[in-house]
Amino acid sequence: MPTRPQRLSRETLGDLSDEALVALVADGDRAAYAELVARHLDRTVTIAMRVTGSRAEAEDVAQEAFLRLWRDAGRFRPEVSRFGTWFYRIAMNLCLDRRRRRPAAPLEAAGDTADPAPDPEALIGDARQRTAVAQAVTALPERLRAAVTLTYDAGLSNAEAAAAMEIGVKALESLLVRARKTLRQSLAGWRADGTGQGGVR
Secondary structure, three states, rough: OOOOOOOOOOOHHHOOOOOHHHHHHHOHHHHHHHHHHHEEEEEEEHHHHHOOOOOHHHHHHHHHHHHHHHHHHHHHOOOOOHHHHHHHHHHHHHHHHHHOOOOOOOOOHHOOOOOOOOOOOOOOOOOOHHHHHHHHHHHHHHHHHHHHHHHHOOOHOOOOOOHOOOHHHHHHHHHHHHHHHHHHHHHHOOOOOOOOOOOOO
């Protein structure tokens, strides 16, 4: 590992890759840790909201994920994966663990708050449209939802998303095809006025 300068300015930290920052975090560098939190907090909360359907749970997941980052930074191996693949796998596993520990919430529990993240089918419109898509994603089976969330919300490549889910790329692509088909079917009756045929099914 390269020798770390004794003091790094905020500007210098901003120029470093995530992988370089993790190496500094493993050495106890709190400024590097703060930089990673600043870069990834919003996206982590967005991903967790997609999976859990709850803002409060999403924030809890993000907090736990970043605590694990601080604790386990020394376990990260840049020769094996990118930081995003490693970190969002941690966040996704925390989300899935929470879902398994509680009864499934009704679809209405997703609420009417629009999700600001990019939507899987690029159905970006008014708040009702974003809500319809967010609810449709929330209603997906767990593995399909995870594939969509990692690929579209986390911005991982198919290979990285597959690694995060610990499956092959072909399996990930198959999940995405099924997810898109399910989303198209769910949103088929939706209209811009929000009065689609039966709403999101």
